Amino acid sequence: MKNISKKQPFEKEINGRRMRYCIKYNVRVNREGTYAYKEYDNPNFNGPLNIHTRTDGFKYLNTKSHGEIPLDETVAICFKPMPQDGKKYILIHKDGNLGNCHAANLEWKQVPKFSPTDTKRKLDNGLKVRVDGTVYNMRKKLRVVTSVGDADTDRSCVAVEPYVCYDRKNMYKSMEERHSMMDNLMAEAEFVEGDKSMLRRPKVLHKDQNYLNFNSSNLKWVEEDSQEYQDYMKKKREDMDALTIKGNPGHPNPLMKF
Structure with missing residues (x-):
C-alpha cells in the first residue's frame, strides 16, 4: 500500500467527524483526539487507525511509514500549533492526564532558558540583567530612562x-543607539513570576503598583483583562x-490635554 502522495485538504469531514490533516505524520485526527484516519493513493485502503495506550495513559498511533506517532503531538500540530518564535517548547496536558488528547487540554509550555538559581542572566542582545532589576552593558550599569524632553511642545x-x-554595531559596522524596554528585558531574562504560556494575553504586573520597581520579586504574569492589571495600569x-x-x-498644559 502506498501512502497518499497528492496534496491533501487541511480539513474535511470523515465518517461524521471534522478531521484535520497532519502533514508531519501523514494522518488525520479530530479535535477531541479520539479518532485517527489514514488515506492512501488507493482509497480502498483508507481507514481509521487504532489508538494504542501505554500503562501511563500515553496514547499513540502506529504506522509502517512513521512507526509510533504521539497522538497528543499530532492533535496539537493540527489544532494548536507550536509557536514559531525560535524558543523551545514542550507539549503538556493541562489536567495532567496523558490520555486526554483533546486540543483544549494541550498547551505548548516554554522551556526555561536559564537556571532558576541564576541571579544575573545574559540576553541575546548582549545585555546582562540582574534579579534586582539592574541592567549592565559591558560591565557598565545602564541608567533607566523614565522621561525625555519634548521641544515641539516646550516641555522639558x-x-x-x-x-x-546602549550601542551596537549595525549591518554597516557603525555604532547605533538601541533601546530596550525594562519590562521586556525582565521578561526575556525569565525574572517574571508565573507561566505566560498558560495565559491568553499575558502582561507584566508590578505587584506594588510601582511601575519603576523592576525587582524580580515584584513582577508576575497576569491576564491583560484582569482587574489587578487594569488597576495597575490606571x-x-x-x-x-x-x-x-x-x-x-x-x-x-503639561499633559497636553485639550
Missing part, C-alpha cells in the same frame, strides 16, 4: 515607558502624568 520632561539605551498612568506635571513647572 515627558514621562515615558522605562527603557535603557495607577501607572496617574504616576506618569504626575511625573510629567512635576517636571514642567509653570507650563500651562
Whole structure:
C-alpha cells in the first residue's frame, strides 16, 4: 500500500467527524483526539487507525511509514500549533492526564532558558540583567530612562515607558543607539513570576503598583483583562502624568490635554 502522495485538504469531514490533516505524520485526527484516519493513493485502503495506550495513559498511533506517532503531538500540530518564535517548547496536558488528547487540554509550555538559581542572566542582545532589576552593558550599569524632553511642545520632561539605551554595531559596522524596554528585558531574562504560556494575553504586573520597581520579586504574569492589571495600569498612568506635571513647572498644559 502506498501512502497518499497528492496534496491533501487541511480539513474535511470523515465518517461524521471534522478531521484535520497532519502533514508531519501523514494522518488525520479530530479535535477531541479520539479518532485517527489514514488515506492512501488507493482509497480502498483508507481507514481509521487504532489508538494504542501505554500503562501511563500515553496514547499513540502506529504506522509502517512513521512507526509510533504521539497522538497528543499530532492533535496539537493540527489544532494548536507550536509557536514559531525560535524558543523551545514542550507539549503538556493541562489536567495532567496523558490520555486526554483533546486540543483544549494541550498547551505548548516554554522551556526555561536559564537556571532558576541564576541571579544575573545574559540576553541575546548582549545585555546582562540582574534579579534586582539592574541592567549592565559591558560591565557598565545602564541608567533607566523614565522621561525625555519634548521641544515641539516646550516641555522639558515627558514621562515615558522605562527603557535603557546602549550601542551596537549595525549591518554597516557603525555604532547605533538601541533601546530596550525594562519590562521586556525582565521578561526575556525569565525574572517574571508565573507561566505566560498558560495565559491568553499575558502582561507584566508590578505587584506594588510601582511601575519603576523592576525587582524580580515584584513582577508576575497576569491576564491583560484582569482587574489587578487594569488597576495597575490606571495607577501607572496617574504616576506618569504626575511625573510629567512635576517636571514642567509653570507650563500651562503639561499633559497636553485639550
